[in-house]
Every structure is written in structure tokens, then in C-alpha cells.
Amino acid sequence: xxxxxxxxxxxxxxxxxxxxxxxxxxxxxxxxxxxxxxxxxxxxxxxxxxxxxxxxxxxxxxxxxxxxxxxxxxxxxxxxxxxxxxxxxxxxxxxxxxxxxxxxxxxxxxxxxxxxxxxxxxxxxxxxxxxxxxxxxxxxxxxxxxxxxxxxxxxxxxxxxxxxxxxxxxxxxxxxxxxxxxxxxxxxxxxxxxxxxxxxxxxxxxxxxxxxxxxxxxxxxxxxxxxxxxxx
Amino acid sequence: xxxxxxxxxxxxxxxxxxxxxxxxxxxxxxxxxxxxxxxxxxxxxxxxxxxxxxxxxxxxxxxxxxxxxxxxxxxxxxxxxxxxxxxxxxxxxxxxxxxxxxxxxxxxxxxxxxxxxxxxxxxxxxxxxxxxxxxxxxxxxxxxxxxxxxxxxxxxxxxxxxxxxxxxxxxxxxxxxxxxxxxxxxxxxxxxxxxxxxxxxxxxxxxxxxxxxxxxxxxxxxxxxxxxxxxxxxxxxxxxxxxxxxxxxxxxxxxxxxxxxxxxxxxxxxxxxxxxxxxxxxxxxxxxxxxxxxxxxxxxxxxxxxxxxxxxxxxxxxxxxxxxxxxxxxxxxxxxxxxxxxxxxxxxxxxxxxxxxxxxxxxxxxxxxxxxxxxxxxxxxxxxxxxxxxxxxxxxxxxxxxxxxxxxxxxxxxxxxxxxxxxxxxxxxxxxxxxxxxxxxxxxxxxxxxxxxxxxxxxxxxxxxxxxxxxxxxxxxxxxxxxxxxxxxxxxxxxxxxxxxxxxxxxxxxxx
Numbered sequence: 001x002x003x004x005x006x007x008x009x010x011x012x013x014x015x016x017x018x019x020x021x022x023x024x025x026x027x028x029x030x031x032x033x034x035x036x037x038x039x040x041x042x043x044x045x046x047x048x049x050x051x052x053x054x055x056x057x058x059x060x061x062x063x064x065x066x067x068x069x070x071x072x073x074x075x076x077x078x079x080x081x082x083x084x085x086x087x088x089x090x091x092x093x094x095x096x097x098x099x100x101x102x103x104x105x106x107x108x109x110x111x112x113x114x115x116x117x118x119x120x121x122x123x124x125x126x127x128x129x130x131x132x133x134x135x136x137x138x139x140x141x142x143x144x145x146x147x148x149x150x151x152x153x154x155x156x157x158x159x160x161x162x163x164x165x166x167x168x169x170x171x172x173x174x175x176x177x178x179x180x181x182x183x184x185x186x187x188x189x190x191x192x193x194x195x196x197x198x199x200x201x202x203x204x205x206x207x208x209x210x211x212x213x214x215x216x217x218x219x220x221x222x223x224x225x226x227x228x229x230x231x232x
Numbered sequence: 233x234x235x236x237x238x239x240x241x242x243x244x245x246x247x248x249x250x251x252x253x254x255x256x257x258x259x260x261x262x263x264x265x266x267x268x269x270x271x272x273x274x275x276x277x278x279x280x281x282x283x284x285x286x287x288x289x290x291x292x293x294x295x296x297x298x299x300x301x302x303x304x305x306x307x308x309x310x311x312x313x314x315x316x317x318x319x320x321x322x323x324x325x326x327x328x329x330x331x332x333x334x335x336x337x338x339x340x341x342x343x344x345x346x347x348x349x350x351x352x353x354x355x356x357x358x359x360x361x362x363x364x365x366x367x368x369x370x371x372x373x374x375x376x377x378x379x380x381x382x383x384x385x386x387x388x389x390x391x392x393x394x395x396x397x398x399x400x401x402x403x404x405x406x407x408x409x410x411x412x413x414x415x416x417x418x419x420x421x422x423x424x425x426x427x428x429x430x431x432x433x434x435x436x437x438x439x440x441x442x443x444x445x446x447x448x449x450x451x452x453x454x455x456x457x458x459x460x461x462x463x464x465x466x467x468x469x470x471x472x473x474x475x476x477x478x479x480x481x482x483x484x485x486x487x488x489x490x491x492x493x494x495x496x497x498x499x500x501x502x503x504x505x506x507x508x509x510x511x512x513x514x515x516x517x518x519x520x521x522x523x524x525x526x527x528x529x530x531x532x533x534x535x536x537x538x539x540x541x542x543x544x545x546x547x548x549x550x551x552x553x554x555x556x557x558x559x560x561x562x563x564x565x566x567x568x569x570x571x572x573x574x575x576x577x578x579x580x581x582x583x584x585x586x587x588x589x590x591x592x593x594x595x596x597x598x599x600x601x602x603x604x605x606x607x608x609x610x611x612x613x614x615x616x617x618x619x620x621x622x623x624x625x626x627x628x629x630x631x632x633x634x635x636x637x638x639x640x641x642x643x644x645x646x647x648x649x650x651x652x653x654x655x656x657x658x659x660x661x662x663x664x665x666x667x668x669x670x671x672x673x674x675x676x677x678x679x680x681x682x683x684x685x686x687x688x689x690x691x692x693x694x695x696x697x698x699x700x701x702x703x704x705x706x707x708x709x710x711x712x713x714x715x716x717x718x719x720x721x722x723x724x725x726x727x728x729x730x731x732x733x734x735x736x737x738x739x740x741x742x743x744x
Binding site: 024026075076078080120124126138 | 670675679680682683
């Protein structure tokens with residue numbers, strides 16, 4: 001298989017949403033054939049430039065997936081499956097990209113705030129943002145404010161995503177933002193918030209940079225740099 | 233029997249009556265047929281009953297002659313046992329045929345009635361009297377008199393409703409040029425020229441039967457092909473409740489049975505006026521009427537394909553009009569489905585008709601109440617299910633679109649569970665896989681079921697904001713469906729029909 005064909009196969013399997021050989025894809029009949037994990041490893045072993053894999057394989061595939069989603073041919077699970085493939089491909093290629101001097105689009109720390117165990121929405125955002133080419137550091141659920149702020153500081157992260165699903169825990173987001181201010185980190189990091197009880201007005205009230213009702217709004221905000229700062 | 237047919241939905245039937253109650257009702261019906269028996273206004277039918285052992289005697293009414301018939305139980309049981317439990321209702325395309333099997337609770341939904349009024353819906357914008365900046369769109373309704381163009385439009389729309397399995401003309405045609413003698417050929421042509429699913433209707437005049445049958449033979453290619461693929465069938469309400477066989481309808485039964493094309497023997501007594509209102513009385517009487525009608529078909533031609541047709545309704549206590557969408561309606565109807573199953577004859581049942589005059593909350597309540605319950609019964613063939621309003625007086629295409637969405641959800645809900653060792657093994661593998669993954673998220677593994685159609689979609693007409701836009705969205709959806717091309721008969725077939733079948737309005741050819 002030549003390099004071009006291998007990259008095309010990676011892209012195809014991202015579109016199919018197949019992480020491993022045993023996975024089914026969007027279409028039937030691919031079970032047992034090499035998928036993204038196997039193909040990316042092979043590409044690296046073959047010596048293909050990881051930048052080419054990212055540009056011609058991953059990015060190209062996600063553009064096609066995005067188009068299919070726009071046309072309602074794909075639904076959220078299809079999009080997530082493809083994004084997960086990209087995330088896993090990026091994990092495999094990460095050391096090689098570093099060596100080649102390629103940086104991610106930015107570090108994105110994400111967490112569900114203290115007292116809240118809900119993580120489905122946070123996980124979806126996490127997968128999608130990773131799939132969009134950001135380095136995601138997922139701190140998990142029920143994360144204390146101090147641990148979130150510490151992670152922002154240590155990683156010099158540009159973005160922080162906070163999630164909450166309860167009206168009682170959403171106020172922890174304000175604590176995180178206040179602590180970031182106290183620590184002098186508020187100009188370094190943009191804070192995105194999301195979760196069922198949150199809203200644009202709540203984001204404004206607590207001084208967050210953006211409210212995102214779903215992963216797509218988060219990616220859109222990142223992509224178009226349309227983060228409205230309400231912070232004084 | 234056939235490889236290709238509409239899927240319908242296979243359900244696990246909900247039963248209201250236990251076996252003993254079914255037998256009591258069966259015996260009660262047989263008792264009614266023996267004493268007092270029936271009042272038969274058709275001499276030929278009375279003669280046939282007499283030949284086969286019924287006790288028949290003449291009685292003179294004020295204006296007509298009537299034959300009283302007392303059936304021995306054995307005669308009814310023997311005749312009914314000849315009715316086939318399984319047969320096919322054909323269609324212009326093989327995949328649209330229906331496989332009816334009394335032993336298999338495969339449920340099909342279709343339209344029905346012959347409403348005089350077509351209700352057209354438009355959205356109109358209104359401005360708030362308090363604030364000119366506030367506008368809202370409100371549905372407005374217009375009543376049109378049914379005609380051939382509108383019937384063709386109904387068929388064309390119903391062709392595109394994926395959950396409608398068969399088409400009974402929902403609209404009466406009242407064009408100025410329509411007369412009793414050309415009524416039947418026009419309604420069948422307007423339906424068949426816009427519909428590849430099974431078509432069914434009653435006959436206005438018996439004289440039209442040969443022309444309608446000829447139309448079917450032209451479409452299928454030959455008399456034999458039509459019998460093999462009966463792309464239309466007939467309905468006969470041979471009984472006028474209580475217990476009276478109507479002269480001209482009995483004659484139609486004779487002639488239809490002789491064609492070999494399937495027939496529904498239907499009865500529609502009204503609890504509280506033409507039948508007892510209490511469940512045992514209503515069901516015993518309607519069952520007696522249907523059994524006597526089926527007996528007639530089997531005495532004419534043993535093994536003739538017939539559906540057990542029950543449309544029991546209840547009277548309103550304020551005006552004695554029919555009352556649909558009420559608990560008794562469901563009770564009567566599900567009892568009849570169980571009785572049809574007891575006799576091993578496919579069941580033609582009723583759901584989705586109510587008293588609401590326009591689409592909206594009342595219509596949705598009444599229709600869901602009966603659509604769901606009757607689908608649970610496992611009736612093979614449920615009519616009246618699309619578009620009817622104001623009992624059976626109006627047909628509204630937007631309502632048909634709303635009913636389609638509702639019936640789709642019901643079909644999905646009542647599907648057989650896919651639980652077996654293979655699916656359990658798949659599930660266990662998936663659980664292990666997901667729990668070993670970083671996010672423990674099942675979303676990726678939804679896809680196979682999602683793309684196989686095992687995951688239902690959200691309500692098609694939902695609005696995004698704080699507005700109820702169901703009707704507006706349904707109207708827009710209907711407009712899109714109506715843009716799709718009609719699946720007309722081929723031009724050679726249409727030419728041949730116009731050449732050989734007299735009375736079809738020229739406008740229908742141009743519309744085609």
C-alpha cells in the first residue's frame with residue numbers, strides 16, 4: 001500500500017468511525033479490517049510525515065464528516081465516533097508531532113465542577129474538542145476548584161471548560177472563576193461553561209467568557225474566536 | 233405464499249376477554265341468529281340460507297317483503313370454517329402487497345370512510361392588539377366539497393405516507409359530472425392512478441362492478457393476473473343494524489363474491505340506538521351480523537377471501553350521534569378483534585377517528601387513544617386511521633400527515649423485542665468495551681441500531697422555541713410531500729382504461 005492510499009484509508013476509517021479492527025463502521029462489512037488505530041500505527045512505522053497524516057487524513061476526514069452532519073446524513077453518534085477516531089489518532093501521533101515541532105491548536109482543560117458527578121455532556125465536549133485538534137486535559141467529574149485552577153496554572157492552558165448539571169453545583173463555576181482572578185490567571189485562560197441549568201445570562205453573571213449549549217457551540221466559538229468577554 | 237409484502241408491525245396481542253368470555257359471546261351470537269334470527273330483505277340470500285338448512289319464512293312489512301331467517305348453529309359454524317385464514321391483498325408494486333393471516337398479529341394501518349368534506353389548512357399571520365410588534369401564525373381552516381381532483385390528491389399524498397399500508401378512499405366525489413353510474417369507476421381510477429398500495433372501496437352501484445374489474449385487469453395485465461394480485465378489494469355493509477340484511481347490498485355481495493376479489497363484510501351498529509350499549513350486547517349483536525354476512529359469502533363460494541369487518545360505535549347521550557374516541561369504542565373493537573381471531577379470519581378493525589373538528593389537541597387525544605389500543609389488539613387491518621375529523625364527516629390532509637407520524641411511533645413502540653442469546657452476547661461485549669474506554673460513553677455504539685432504524689427519531693413536527701408549531705410544521709412537511717412526483721399508471725395503461733372503461737372524467741386523464 002503506498003503512502004497516499006494509506007492516508008486515504010485512515011481518512012475513510014475516520015469517516016466510518018472505526019477506532020479498532022473489530023469495530024463496525026457507518027456502513028456494514030468492515031468488521032475485522034484494519035481501522036484508525038492499526039492504520040495510524042502503520043503509517044508512523046512506514047515513516048509518513050505525521051503532519052501529512054493530520055492534514056490529508058484527519059482534517060480532511062473531519063471536514064467530510066462535518067458536511068455529512070450538516071446535511072443530516074450523520075447524527076451525533078456518527079460525529080462522536082469520528083471525533084473519537086481523531087482523538088485516538090492524535091494520541092498515537094502526539095510524540096511524533098512534538099518531535100516534528102508541530103503544536104496542537106491549544107490546551108483545553110475540562111472538568112465537571114465539585115459536587116457534581118455528571119459527566120456525559122462533558123465527555124462529549126471533550127471528545128469533540130480533541131477531535132478538532134486541541135490538546136484536551138480531562139480532569140474528570142466532581143473536581144475541586146483548587147485542582148482545576150492548579151491544572152490551568154501547571155499546563156498554562158488557554159481554555160477551560162466547566163460543566164455542571166445541577167442548580168446547586170453550577171455556582172461552583174463562579175468559585176473557579178473568582179479563584180482564577182485571585183491567582184492572576186483570568187487573562188491567560190478563556191472560560192467556557194455548559195450544562196443544562198446554565199445559560200448565557202448566567203455566564204455573564206459569573207464572569208465566564210462563553211456559554212456553550214453543546215459541543216458544536218464550543219467548537220464554533222473556538223474556531224471563529226467568537227468568545228465574548230463580559231469580564232470587566 | 234408471497235416473498236414480498238409490507239412489513240406492518242408484528243405485535244404481541246393484548247387481550248381484553250378471556251377464552252371463556254369469547255366463547256360466551258360466540259354462543260350469544262349464535263343464539264341471536266337462531267332466535268330472533270335475522271330480517272333478510274334479499275330474496276336470493278334468503279333462498280340460499282334456506283337451501284343450506286336455515287329456517288326461512290316470509291313476512292310482509294308495510295312497504296316491502298322480508299324473509300325471516302333462523303340459523304341453526306351448525307350452519308353458521310360450518311360456513312365460517314370455510315373462510316380462509318390467510319390471503320393476500322395485492323398492489324401495483326409487489327412490496328406494497330399485504331399478507332393477511334388470522335394467526336399472525338401483523339398490524340396494517342390505512343385510511344377509510346368516504347367523507348364529504350375536505351378540510352384545507354392555511355397558516356395566517358396575526359398581530360397582537362396590545363403590541364403591534366408581536367405576531368403569531370395561526371391555522372385557519374376551509375371546507376371544500378369532495379371531488380375527483382381532491383381524491384386523487386389524497387391518494388397521491390397517502391402514497392408518500394410511509395406508515396399508511398393501504399388506501400380506502402377517504403373522500404366522497406361530488407363533481408358536477410359525477411353520477412351514480414360513473415361514481416365507482418371515477419373513485420377507483422382516481423385512487424389507482426395515484427397509489428401503488430392496496431386500494432379498497434365500497435360500490436355505489438352493482439352495475440359498475442364489471443367496469444371496475446376490467447380496470448384492474450387492464451392494470452395487472454389479465455383477469456388471472458388480477459385474481460393473483462388483487463390490487464383492490466371491496467367493502468360491503470350487508471347488514472343494517474339491528475339484524476337486517478339490505479337487499480341491494482346483498483346483491484352486491486353475490487356479484488363481488490363471484491368475481492373472486494376479496495371483500496370486507498362490515499357491520500357498524502351504534503351502541504344505544506341500533507345495538508345495546510352494554511359491551512356484551514353490542515359485541516354479541518355485531519358478531520352475529522358479521523357471522524351471518526360471512527356465512528352468506530361462504531355459501532355462495534366456499535373458501536372466498538373475506539375479512540371480518542367490525543366498526544362498532546357508541547351513541548352520544550346528548551344527540552345520539554356516533555361517539556368515537558371513547559373507552560367503549562375501544563372495548564367493543566378489541567372484543568371483535570378477539571372474536572375474529574377465534575374464528576380464524578383476518579380482522580378489519582377501526583381506529584383513529586374522533587369527534588374533533590380540526591387538527592389539534594382533542595384530535596391527537598382521540599386518535600392516540602384508539603390508534604394505540606387497537607394496534608395492541610393485533611387486528612390485521614385497521615382502517616379509518618388517517619386524516620378523519622368530525623367523526624367520519626371530514627378528511628384533512630394535514631391531519632393525515634400528523635396521523636402518519638403518530639402511527640409510525642406506535643408501530644415502533646409495539647415492535648417485537650430483539651432479545652435473544654446473540655443480542656445479549658453483543659451487549660455484554662459492548663459493555664466491556666465501553667467500560668474499558670476513557671470516556672465510558674455508549675454513543676459510538678448506538679450507530680448500528682440507529683442506522684438499522686431501531687432507534688426512533690424525535691417527534692417530526694416539534695418546534696425549537698416556546699411556541700407550538702406542530703400544525704405549521706406538519707403543513708410544511710405536507711407541502712414537501714406533495715411536491716414529490718405522483719406515481720401514475722403508465723400512459724398506455726391509462727389510454728386503454730379510457731378506451732375500455734366508460735364514464736371516467738376526462739379531467740382525470742389530464743391530471744395524470
